[in-house]
Amino acid sequence: MLSLLADSNVTINAQEILKGLGAVGAGIGYGAAAVGPGIGIGIVVGNAITAMARQPEAAGMVRTTMFLGIAFTEALALIGFVVFILLKFT
Amino acid sequence: MHLFASLVFPPIGHLTQWKGILFKGTPIEVNKTVLIMWVSVALVFWLFYTASRRASLVPTGVQNLAEAAIDFVQNGIILQTMGEEGLSFTPFLVAVFGFILVCNIFEIIPFVQFPANARMAFPMFGALMVWVIYNTMGIKEHGFVGYLKSQTVPSGVPKALLLIVIPIEFLSNFILRPFSLAVRLFANELAGHLLLVTFAVLSTTLLTAHAVFLKPISVLPAAMLVALTGFELLVAVLQAFIFTILTGVYIAAATSHEH
Numbered sequence: 001m002l003s004l005l006a007d008s009n010v011t012i013n014a015q016e017i018l019k020g021l022g023a024v025g026a027g028i029g030y031g032a033a034a035v036g037p038g039i040g041i042g043i044v045v046g047n048a049i050t051a052m053a054r055q056p057e058a059a060g061m062v063r064t065t066m067f068l069g070i071a072f073t074e075a076l077a078l079i080g081f082v083v084f085i086l087l088k089f090t
Numbered sequence: 091m092h093l094f095a096s097l098v099f100p101p102i103g104h105l106t107q108w109k110g111i112l113f114k115g116t117p118i119e120v121n122k123t124v125l126i127m128w129v130s131v132a133l134v135f136w137l138f139y140t141a142s143r144r145a146s147l148v149p150t151g152v153q154n155l156a157e158a159a160i161d162f163v164q165n166g167i168i169l170q171t172m173g174e175e176g177l178s179f180t181p182f183l184v185a186v187f188g189f190i191l192v193c194n195i196f197e198i199i200p201f202v203q204f205p206a207n208a209r210m211a212f213p214m215f216g217a218l219m220v221w222v223i224y225n226t227m228g229i230k231e232h233g234f235v236g237y238l239k240s241q242t243v244p245s246g247v248p249k250a251l252l253l254i255v256i257p258i259e260f261l262s263n264f265i266l267r268p269f270s271l272a273v274r275l276f277a278n279e280l281a282g283h284l285l286l287v288t289f290a291v292l293s294t295t296l297l298t299a300h301a302v303f304l305k306p307i308s309v310l311p312a313a314m315l316v317a318l319t320g321f322e323l324l325v326a327v328l329q330a331f332i333f334t335i336l337t338g339v340y341i342a343a344a345t346s347h348e349h
Binding site: 061064067068071072074075078079081082085089 | 101102103166170270273274276277278280281284328329331332335336
C-alpha cells in the first residue's frame with residue numbers, strides 16, 4: 001500500500017479519507033456493540049439451562065422468560081447494527 | 091481481483107426501497123411494503139371472520155387455527171403478564187400478534203421475500219400506539235400525577251438518591267420503552283433480510299463466476315442460505331411474540347399498584 005502512495009498518479013482525496021474513516025468507525029462501533037449482548041445472552045441462557053435442569057416441570061415458564069430476556073439483550077446489539085448501517089450506507 | 095468482478099453487493103436502497111405502484115411520489119404511495127401490509131391485514135381478518143361465521147362448540151378446520159391463536163395469546167401472554175383483568179385486551183393483542191407475524195413471515199415466502207417490518211413505518215407506529223395505550227391505562231388507574239410518581243419513584247429509595255433516580259426512571263419508562271420496542275422489531279427484520287440477501291448474492295456470484303473452480307464452492311453459501319431461512323422463520327415468530335408480550339408487560343407495569 002505504501003508503494004501506492006509513492007506512485008505519482010495516486011492523489012489523496014479528503015472525501016475518500018473521510019469515507020474510509022467512516023467505514024472503520026462503523027465496523028469498530030458494531031464490533032464493540034456486539035460484545036456486551038453476546039456475554040449477556042450467554043448468561044441468560046446459561047441460567048435458564050440451570051433452572052430447567054433443577055426443576056424440569058418449570059421448563060415451559062423458564063423457556064418463555066428466557067426468550068424474553070434474549071429479546072431484551074439482543075435489542076442492544078441490534079441498535080448497534082442499525083448505527084453501523086446508518087454510518088456505512090448514508 | 092477480476093475473479094470476483096461480479097461480486098457487487100447491491101446498494102442498500104435497492105434492498106429496502108421499492109418502486110411506487112400507485113400514487114407515486116406522494117406520502118400515500120403504494121409500493122411492495124404497503125401491499126404486504128394490506129395482505130397481512132386481509133389474511134388475519136379473513137382468518138378470524140371465517141372462524142366465527144359458523145362457530146361450533148367443537149371447533150373444526152379454520153376455527154381450530156383461530157382458537158389455537160387466541161388460546162396461545164391468552165394463556166401464554168395475557169395470563170402470564172396481566173392476569174385475569176387483562177383478558178379484555180385479547181382482541182388487541184391477538185390482532186397485533188397476528189399482523190406482525192404475517193408481515194414477518196413474508197420474508198421467507200418465495201417471490202415476495204421482504205418483511206414489511208424491515209421498514210420503520212409499522213414498528214414506529216406500533217410502538218407509538220403501545221405507548222399511548224399503556225400511558226392511557228396508567229393515567230386512568232392512578233391519575234396523572236399519581237401515575238408519574240408510580241413510574242418514576244421506585245419504592246424503598248432513600249430521598250437523597252431520588253435526584254438521580256427520577257430522571258433515569260423517566261427516561262427508561264417513557265422514552266426508551268417505545269424506542270427499543272420499535273428498534274428491536276425493525277432491526278431484527280432488517281438484519282435478517284440483509285443476511286439472506288448477502289448469502290443469496292454470494293452463492294449466485296460463485297455459481298455464475300467465470301473461473302470454473304469457483305462454481306462448486308457455491309454450495310456452501312447456498313446451504314447457509316437454507317439454514318438462515320429456517321432461522322428467519324424462528325425470528326419472525328419470536329419477534330411477533332416479543333412485541334406482544336412486551337405490550338402486555340408495559341400495560342401491566344403501568345396499572346400495577348406495587349408502589
